Amino acid sequence: MKITLIRGDRESGKEALSTCEADAWMDRIKTETKEEHVTRLRTMLLYTTPDSEGHYEHIDKLPRIYPSVEYGRTRDGERRLKHYNGVVMLEVNNLAGLSEVELVKRQAALLPQTWAAFAGSSGRSVKIWVKFALPDGKLPVKEENIEAFHAHAYRMTVQCYQPILPFPVTLKAASPAQSCRMTLDTYPYFNPQAIPFCLEQPFGMPGEETFHQRQLTEKNPLLRLKPGYETSQTFTLLFETALGKALDEMEEWKRGDDLQQLLVCLAEHCFKAGIPEEEVVRQSINHYYRQTDEQTIRTTLRNLYRECKGFGKKKSLTPEQDTAFRLSEFMERRYEFRFNALTGDLEYRQRDSIHFYFQPVDQRVKNSVAIDALQEGIRVWDRDVNRYLSSNRVPLYNPVEDYLCNVGRWDGKDRIRALADLVPCNNPHWRELFYRWFLNMVAHWRGLDKLHSNSTSPLLVGAQGFRKSTYCRIILPPELRFGYTDSLDFKSKRDAELYLGRFMLINIDEFDQVSINQQGFLKHLLQKPVANLRKPYGSSIQEMRRYASFIGTSNQKDLLTDPSGSRRFICIEVTAPIDTNVTINYRQLYAQAMEAIVKGERYWFDDTDEAILRETNREFEQMSPVEQLFHCYFRSPEEGEEGEYLSPMQILEHLRSKNRDIKLTASNVNCFGRILRKNNLEYKRTCKGIVYRVEKL
Structure with missing residues (x-):
C-alpha cells in the first residue's frame, strides 16, 4: 500500500x-x-x-x-x-x-x-x-x-x-x-x-440520526432521575447546573482565585441535588485540574458531604428543564415517531401490542398527544408538543433505503430477467435492456450517480386489456407501492418536477397522448438528475434528490415524434396479455439488483445499447407528413449514382411546389434538417450552410 x-x-x-x-x-x-x-x-x-x-x-x-x-x-x-x-x-x-x-x-x-x-x-x-x-x-x-x-x-x-x-x-x-x-x-x-x-458501502453522507439507526441503538439500563437519559449525561447536566448556581452566588470569583471558596459553595448545591460524592470529585477535577491537586479537591468535598444533611432534597433543574425531560420521556415511552424524508410526512404509532403500522401525524393526533401528556401530570402546551415533533428528536426515515438495506443476500436465481419474461414480445434484446434499466432504477434509488438520471424508459405498446399498466405497478414491492403514480400532469411543470423526488416509478400512461409541444419538457424531465425547487412555505430554493424512473404504455404503435432520435425509450410491442397473476419474491428480486450494483456491474446504457435502441425503435417512430412527402420525391443515392447536394430550404421549396400547405418558416426548416439527419443522408458543410446528397425520383 x-x-x-x-x-x-x-x-x-x-x-x-x-x-x-x-x-x-x-x-x-x-x-x-x-x-x-x-x-x-x-x-x-x-x-x-x-x-x-x-x-x-x-x-x-x-x-x-x-x-x-x-x-x-x-x-x-x-x-x-x-x-x-x-x-x-x-x-x-x-x-x-x-x-x-x-x-x-x-x-x-x-x-x-x-x-x-x-x-x-x-x-x-x-x-x-x-x-x-x-x-x-x-x-x-x-x-x-x-x-x-x-x-x-x-x-x-x-x-x-x-x-x-x-x-x-x-x-x-x-x-x-x-x-x-x-x-x-x-x-x-x-x-x-x-x-x-x-463496512457496507453507505447510501450517502452521514447526517441526522435515521429511524433505522435509532432502532439499533441500545439504551443504557443504568437510568437515574429522568428515564431516557444515560447516567453520565444526567450527572453532567446536574453538575453543570449546580456549578452555574455556585458561580452566580460568588459573583466576584474568577478562575485563578482561591478554589476552596468555590468548592464549598459547589459541594452544597451538588449535595442537595443528589449527585454522588465521587461523581462531584471527577467533574471538579475535569474543570479545575490545573488549579489544585486531586487530593485537595477530594478532601474538601469529603468534609462538606459529611457536614451537609438532606441529600437529594433540592432539585437543581429549572421548571423548563424538568418539563422538557418529562415530555421527552413521555414521547419515547408512549409513541414511536419518524419523519418520512421521501413523502415529507411525520408518522407515528403507539408502543403497544395492537398497533403495527405507522400513520400520518395531523392536528388531531397532536391534540391527542398533548391531552395524554396532561393526563399524566406533565404541564405542557401545544407549542411544546409541536417543538418536539419538529426537532431532531424525531429521527429521519427513508423507506427506500430502509427496504433495500433489509432485502438480505441474493440466492443466485435470476429474477430480474424472469420479470422481463412476463412480457410476451418478439424483441430479442428486451430481457437485457430491461435488466439494465432495472439496475439503473435501483442504483439511482441508492443515489450512486448524482450527475445523470435514469433517462431511458420502457414503453409497452399493445392492445387494450393486455394488462400493461398492471405490469408497471407490480414492478414495485407492496412496501414501496406508495411511490408509484400514473397521473403526471405536464401542464403543471412545478408539480411534475416535484414528482421526481416524491415518486420512485412514474408511469406515463397513454404515452401517445403526450403532444409534440410537451415532448421537450418530457425530455427535460427524463434527463434531469436533481430538481432545484422552493418547497411550499419555504423561503429558499433547495436541491431535491431525484428517485423517479419512468415507464410508459400505449395502444398506438407510431408514438415517437422526436426527430432527433429515440434512444431514450425501450419500445416493446406486447403480443399477448401479460401474465400478472404471479408470485414475485420481491426481496430476492431487489437483492439481485443490489448484489450486481455492489459488485460494480454496469447499470447504465452504453453506445452499443443505444445503437440497439435506435435500430429497434424505428418501427415505432411517427413519420410526419413532410417526411412522407420527402420519401415520395427524393431518396438517398445508390452506389454509382452522383446525386446532388441540396439544402433543407431547397428541398422544402421543391416539396412546396407539390403541396402549397407547406410553410417555409425558420422552425420548419430547422426541424426538417433534423429529419434529414435522422434518415442518415450524406451531408457536408459549405459556405451556404449544410447540404444533403439526395436523388430526385
Missing part, C-alpha cells in the same frame, strides 16, 4: 509529490534527517505558548503525509486520485509529553484494527491509522462512494477508539484528504497484518 507525500512551497505555490510504501515510511520516521527540522520544531514549541502564534520558518520542509489516498499527476500537472487505501486517521492532541504519547500508543495497539500509531510532529500528539474495507475485501473506486465510505468509517472509528483512549479524540472533518506533517518517532507501532473493519 502506497501513501502520498506532498511538500509545498508557500512562496512559489508549487508542490512536490511523491509516493512510498507504508512500511518504508515507517522506517524513515525512526531517525531524524540531517536538517533535524522535526527536532527544531519540537524545541521551538517547548518555549512557545499556544496563544503566542509562533511559526517555524522551515515548516514547509516537512512534507504532508496522506495515508488514505495515493495521488498522481494529470498531463496538465494537476493532482488526481489514483487509489483509495481505506485508512482512517484519528488524532489525539494536547498531550503533556512523551509519557502520555506512549500511553495512547499502547492503548491504540490493543485493537487488532490499528494499522499504525505514532507521535505527531509536535511531540504532543498521536496519530492513529485504522484500516477499513468492504465486505468483499475491496475498496470503493468512485469518488462519491469514497467520500461517503470514509465519512461513515471515521464515525465508526471514533466510536470504537474513544472508550479505550485516556484522552479525547480531536474531531475533524471526515475527508480522505486528511493529512499530517512528517514526524519523528523512534518506536512507532506498526502492524502490517492489521484486520480491517468491515
Whole structure:
C-alpha cells in the first residue's frame, strides 16, 4: 500500500509529490534527517505558548503525509486520485509529553484494527491509522462512494477508539484528504497484518440520526432521575447546573482565585441535588485540574458531604428543564415517531401490542398527544408538543433505503430477467435492456450517480386489456407501492418536477397522448438528475434528490415524434396479455439488483445499447407528413449514382411546389434538417450552410 507525500512551497505555490510504501515510511520516521527540522520544531514549541502564534520558518520542509489516498499527476500537472487505501486517521492532541504519547500508543495497539500509531510532529500528539474495507475485501473506486465510505468509517472509528483512549479524540472533518506533517518517532507501532473493519458501502453522507439507526441503538439500563437519559449525561447536566448556581452566588470569583471558596459553595448545591460524592470529585477535577491537586479537591468535598444533611432534597433543574425531560420521556415511552424524508410526512404509532403500522401525524393526533401528556401530570402546551415533533428528536426515515438495506443476500436465481419474461414480445434484446434499466432504477434509488438520471424508459405498446399498466405497478414491492403514480400532469411543470423526488416509478400512461409541444419538457424531465425547487412555505430554493424512473404504455404503435432520435425509450410491442397473476419474491428480486450494483456491474446504457435502441425503435417512430412527402420525391443515392447536394430550404421549396400547405418558416426548416439527419443522408458543410446528397425520383 502506497501513501502520498506532498511538500509545498508557500512562496512559489508549487508542490512536490511523491509516493512510498507504508512500511518504508515507517522506517524513515525512526531517525531524524540531517536538517533535524522535526527536532527544531519540537524545541521551538517547548518555549512557545499556544496563544503566542509562533511559526517555524522551515515548516514547509516537512512534507504532508496522506495515508488514505495515493495521488498522481494529470498531463496538465494537476493532482488526481489514483487509489483509495481505506485508512482512517484519528488524532489525539494536547498531550503533556512523551509519557502520555506512549500511553495512547499502547492503548491504540490493543485493537487488532490499528494499522499504525505514532507521535505527531509536535511531540504532543498521536496519530492513529485504522484500516477499513468492504465486505468483499475491496475498496470503493468512485469518488462519491469514497467520500461517503470514509465519512461513515471515521464515525465508526471514533466510536470504537474513544472508550479505550485516556484522552479525547480531536474531531475533524471526515475527508480522505486528511493529512499530517512528517514526524519523528523512534518506536512507532506498526502492524502490517492489521484486520480491517468491515463496512457496507453507505447510501450517502452521514447526517441526522435515521429511524433505522435509532432502532439499533441500545439504551443504557443504568437510568437515574429522568428515564431516557444515560447516567453520565444526567450527572453532567446536574453538575453543570449546580456549578452555574455556585458561580452566580460568588459573583466576584474568577478562575485563578482561591478554589476552596468555590468548592464549598459547589459541594452544597451538588449535595442537595443528589449527585454522588465521587461523581462531584471527577467533574471538579475535569474543570479545575490545573488549579489544585486531586487530593485537595477530594478532601474538601469529603468534609462538606459529611457536614451537609438532606441529600437529594433540592432539585437543581429549572421548571423548563424538568418539563422538557418529562415530555421527552413521555414521547419515547408512549409513541414511536419518524419523519418520512421521501413523502415529507411525520408518522407515528403507539408502543403497544395492537398497533403495527405507522400513520400520518395531523392536528388531531397532536391534540391527542398533548391531552395524554396532561393526563399524566406533565404541564405542557401545544407549542411544546409541536417543538418536539419538529426537532431532531424525531429521527429521519427513508423507506427506500430502509427496504433495500433489509432485502438480505441474493440466492443466485435470476429474477430480474424472469420479470422481463412476463412480457410476451418478439424483441430479442428486451430481457437485457430491461435488466439494465432495472439496475439503473435501483442504483439511482441508492443515489450512486448524482450527475445523470435514469433517462431511458420502457414503453409497452399493445392492445387494450393486455394488462400493461398492471405490469408497471407490480414492478414495485407492496412496501414501496406508495411511490408509484400514473397521473403526471405536464401542464403543471412545478408539480411534475416535484414528482421526481416524491415518486420512485412514474408511469406515463397513454404515452401517445403526450403532444409534440410537451415532448421537450418530457425530455427535460427524463434527463434531469436533481430538481432545484422552493418547497411550499419555504423561503429558499433547495436541491431535491431525484428517485423517479419512468415507464410508459400505449395502444398506438407510431408514438415517437422526436426527430432527433429515440434512444431514450425501450419500445416493446406486447403480443399477448401479460401474465400478472404471479408470485414475485420481491426481496430476492431487489437483492439481485443490489448484489450486481455492489459488485460494480454496469447499470447504465452504453453506445452499443443505444445503437440497439435506435435500430429497434424505428418501427415505432411517427413519420410526419413532410417526411412522407420527402420519401415520395427524393431518396438517398445508390452506389454509382452522383446525386446532388441540396439544402433543407431547397428541398422544402421543391416539396412546396407539390403541396402549397407547406410553410417555409425558420422552425420548419430547422426541424426538417433534423429529419434529414435522422434518415442518415450524406451531408457536408459549405459556405451556404449544410447540404444533403439526395436523388430526385
